[in-house]
Amino acid sequence: xxxxxxxxxxxxxxxxxxxxxxxxxxxxxxxxxxxxxxxxxxxxxxxxxxxxxxxxxxxxxxxxxxxxxxxxxxxxxxxxxxxxxxxxxxxxxxxxxxxxxxxxxxxxxxxxxxxxxxxxxxxxxxxxxxxxxxxxxxxxxxxxxxxxxxxxxxxxxxxxxxxxxxxxxxxxxxxxxxxxxxxxxxxxxxxxxxxxxxxxxxxxxxxxxxxxxxxxxxxxxxxxxxxxxxxxxxxxxxxxxxxxxxxxxxxxxxxxxxxxxxxxxxxxxxxxxxxxxxxxxxxxxxxxxxxxxxxxxxxxxxxxxxxxxxxxxxxxxxxxxxxxxxxxxxxxxxxxxxxxxxxxxxxxxxxxxxxxxxxxxxxxxxxxxxxxxxxxxxxxxxxxxxxxxxxxxxxxxxxxxxxxxxxxxxxxxxxxxxxxxxxxxxxxxxxxxxxxxxxxxxxxxxxxxxxxxxxxxxxxxxxxxxxxxxxxxxxxxxxxxxxxxxxxxxxxxxxxxxxxxxxxxxxxxxxxxxxxxxxxxxxxxxxxxxxxxxxxxxxxxxxxxxxxxxxxxxxxxxxxxxxxxxxx
Numbered sequence: 008x009x010x011x012x013x014x015x016x017x018x019x020x021x022x023x024x025x026x027x028x029x030x031x032x033x034x035x036x037x038x039x040x041x042x043x044x045x046x047x048x049x050x051x052x053x054x055x056x057x058x059x060x061x062x063x064x065x066x067x068x069x070x071x072x073x074x075x076x077x078x079x080x081x082x083x084x085x086x087x088x089x090x091x092x093x094x095x096x097x098x099x100x101x102x103x104x105x106x107x108x109x110x111x112x113x114x115x116x117x118x119x120x121x122x123x124x125x126x127x128x129x130x131x132x133x134x135x136x137x138x139x140x141x142x143x144x145x146x147x148x149x150x151x152x153x154x155x156x157x158x159x160x161x162x163x164x165x166x167x168x169x170x171x172x173x174x175x176x177x178x179x180x181x182x183x184x185x186x187x188x189x190x191x192x193x194x195x196x197x198x199x200x201x202x203x204x205x206x207x208x209x210x211x212x213x214x215x216x217x218x219x220x221x222x223x224x225x226x227x228x229x230x231x232x233x234x235x236x237x238x239x240x241x242x243x244x245x246x247x248x249x250x251x252x253x254x255x256x257x258x259x260x261x262x263x264x265x266x267x268x269x270x271x272x273x274x275x276x277x278x279x280x281x282x283x284x285x286x287x288x289x290x291x292x293x294x295x296x297x298x299x300x301x302x303x304x305x306x307x308x309x310x311x312x313x314x315x316x317x318x319x320x321x322x323x324x325x326x327x328x329x330x331x332x333x334x335x336x337x338x339x340x341x342x343x344x345x346x347x348x349x350x351x352x353x354x355x356x357x358x359x360x361x362x363x364x365x366x367x368x369x370x371x372x373x374x375x376x377x378x379x380x381x382x383x384x385x386x387x388x389x390x391x392x393x394x395x396x397x398x399x400x401x402x403x404x405x406x407x408x409x410x411x412x413x414x415x416x417x418x419x420x421x422x423x424x425x426x427x428x429x430x431x432x433x434x435x436x437x438x439x440x441x442x443x444x445x446x447x448x449x450x451x452x453x454x455x456x457x458x459x460x461x462x463x464x465x466x467x468x469x470x471x472x473x474x475x476x477x478x479x480x481x482x483x484x485x486x487x488x489x490x491x492x493x494x495x496x497x498x499x500x501x502x503x504x505x506x507x508x509x510x511x512x513x514x515x516x517x518x519x520x521x522x523x524x525x526x527x528x529x530x531x532x533x534x535x536x537x538x539x540x541x542x543x544x545x546x547x548x549x550x551x552x553x554x555x556x557x558x559x560x561x562x563x564x565x566x567x568x569x570x571x572x573x574x575x
Contacts, residue, residue, distance in 0.1 A: 015207030019064040019084055026071055030335045033074050036081070040064070040091070041099050042071035043081040050080065050103070056173040056182045057081065057103035060112040060166060061096070062119050063088040065205070066226060069163060069305040072336025078170035079334065080109075087205055087308070088227040090118030096126035100135060108136030108179035110186060112165055114158025115143035116227075138183035140165065144195040144316065146254040147223025147232050159226050160268040160305040161193035161316040164328070167337065171327035185327070189318060194255040195266075196247045197314030199224040199231065203271065203307045222246070226270070226307045240277070244284035247315045252292060255317060259293030264328055264342075266316035267299065271306035273313055278302065281313050286344060289317075298328055298342040366422035371573060372429055376417055378572035379565035380410035386564050394557040402557045405445045412440035426466050430457035445558070448482050448495065455481030468516035476503045493534045495558035501526035502566060520570045527566050531559040 012018050019040045027035045027042065034045045041061070044050060050057065061070045061083030070082035081099045085091035100109050109130065113123045120141065127137040144161030169186035177185075199221040202211035205228065212228030215221060220243070224231035238246070257263065267282045269275075282301045289296050297320055320328070328342065366373045383390075383406045391403030413436050420432040434453035437446060459477035460466055466474075479499045488494040490501070505526035509519035534556040 010204075010206055012206050018206050019086055022064070022067070023071060023084065026335075032076075032333050033071065033335070036099060036102055039095050039098055040084045041081055041095060041102075042074045042084070043099070043102055044074055044076070046076075047080065047103055051105040054105050054107050055176055056107045056179050057100075057105065057109045058112065058166070058169050058173050058182070058186075059083065059096075059099050059103060059109055060162070061085075061091055061099075061123075062114055062116070063090055063227065065203075065308045066305050068303070068336035070166075073163065073166050073170075073334045075332050075334030075337075077174045077330055077332030077334065078166050078337060079112075080173075090116065090122045093122045093125045093129070096123050097129050100126060100130045100137065101133075104130070104135045106136075108138070110169055110173065110179065110182050111137060111139045112162065112169060112186060112190075113139060113141050114162055115141050115155055116157060119158075136179055138179055140169070140183055140186045140190050142190040142193070144190070144193045145223070145225075146194050146196050146250050157225055159195050159197065159316075160266060160314045161190075161195040161318065163268075163304045164193055164264065164266060164316065164318045165189045167330075167332070168324060168327045170332060170334075171330040174330065174332075189324070192255070193316055193318040194251045195314050195316040196222075196250050197224055197226075197231075197268075197270065197312060198222050198243055198247060199270065199307075199310055199312035200237070201272065201309075201311040203228045203310035205308065220312075223250075224307075224310075224312070226305065228307060228310070240280045241284045241288075244281055244315065245288050248285060248288050248292075248317075251315060251317050252289075252294070255319070257294055257317065257319065260295065262295045262297050262320050263289065264298040264318045264320050264324075265289065265296050265300075266304060266314075266318075267301040268305060268314045268316065269303035270310040270312040270314065271303060272309045272311040273303070275302070278313060281315070285315055296344050297325060299344045300338050300342050302338060304336070365418050366420040366429060368418075370422055372426055373417055373420070373422070374572045375569040376413060376429075376433060378568040380413045380417075382564050382568035383407055383410040383561065384414075386561070390557055390561055393554065393560060396554045397557065401443060402445065402561065405441050405443050406561055409437045409441035409446070409449065412436050425460075425462050427457045427460045427462050430454070430460065444486075448486055451481045451485050452478040452499075468510055468519070472503070472507045472510050472519075476507055479503045490530070491537065493537050493556045493559075495556070495562050497530040497534050497556060498527040498559035498562035498566075501530040502562070517570070517574045520573065524563065524567045524570050527559075527563045531555050531563045534559050 023035055023040050027033050032045050033042050036043050057080035059081045060079055064084045065087040073079045074082050080103045083091045083096050083099045111123050113119050127139050130137045142158035142162045142165050143156035145157040145159045148156045165186055168189040172182040172185045202213045204211045213230045218237050220237045221231040222233040267278055269278050278301050387403040387407040394400050394402035416436050421428045430453050434450045438450035456474040456478040459474040483496055488496040490497055502523040506519055506523040509522050
């Protein structure tokens, strides 16, 4: 398993050195893998309560990322997924303690409770007031079983509430009471799409097959309480919230803070999708989301998946959550969600004009457009797989997006205004629905064809061949590609040239179109033998040789579909 580490035994210390080297407000406690506020001496002199948390490493940015004014005074890290020792915790307490005392926030794992608990006893024996708050927010587990519920991502919200109280100068019993109330109220459940791999080990902590997900997993790689087939994001959010809302007995009208937490390998785009799903679900239940934070707050190394945490709030809790902090991992934005998402409408664009009832189903141009679109939809995975070998893997998705949009809109194209108007409408559809490289190339191809089609007389085979040639000229002009560069032009140019030449020689139009398909196919096959000069494949150099260009292959597919549709 490839990882960006040196020696597994050095990971925690080196990571902490990296964080404290990058964050001026956080320092490392000499001799320990513990992060402390750089102004700890001033803090002790001010006589404020210190807030200390921690646990095994591997949950970054927790816990060192939450060290700062308004959150933690210190974070004690053990080895990956291993509780820190009693002496490590005691050293942190001694470093940060003032006469005001120390609050320890501990996640409900046996090792953490034992080590933090014994350190608290030793510190009290030395004369330091210490309170301990245990967080057990994981609703996946029945509280009465085993060691009880685990402490997971909701712990971060407890850090924020406790840190705000300590920063405000409240006494230790009050800081502990507020932290304990938050810990008792917060509820969390997670779902994993993959397991994590501990540095120095060769295999993940558990195995999921393709299409499986694990519900109620732990943050140390331990398996969950149920394994099912994967579901869309909306259904996953609903499944998590069913458990969380029921366990918290959150009645309609309850004011809540929502934490959408990634588990380490979940990209921001997926977390945003989950945030959308969770917001909609909670609002549908009549619950009031006062604050939302989305990101990776308490992870499980490289595990893919997320957890959802809900904390009921009142004005005092909101004030604590909103209070400023210098902790580097706490989001800088305010967290208040939009009351009701209301998109801003763009200026009027080129909506498809409808003239005389749209485009007739039997119109040859409509039949050709629909055949091309249907073939691209059918080939989505084929094109994706081919593009993944030599590019970035997005061609199938991009072309299928444009194909779907065309099939939805083609019936409304302005057929009675003539072929040129239909092509312009198709270009607008593609331009609006397809980004990347494919969108503008296909849009200009349709626009150039529209400009070349005569609008004052019937359009025959020769006129269509000229329009096709003009369309390819447009692609070459805007894309800068020529035959031999290993692009879609390697299929388009031979096809356009063959169609024009065969029609000029008197060949039957449908046979000439079949010859054009053959020319496109041969041009596509030839791309497998050359290095790309343009496009994403050019970055791969010789590694792309042996695979045909995906864009050229797509041209062959839709051109053959058009030929079949028009010949039927």
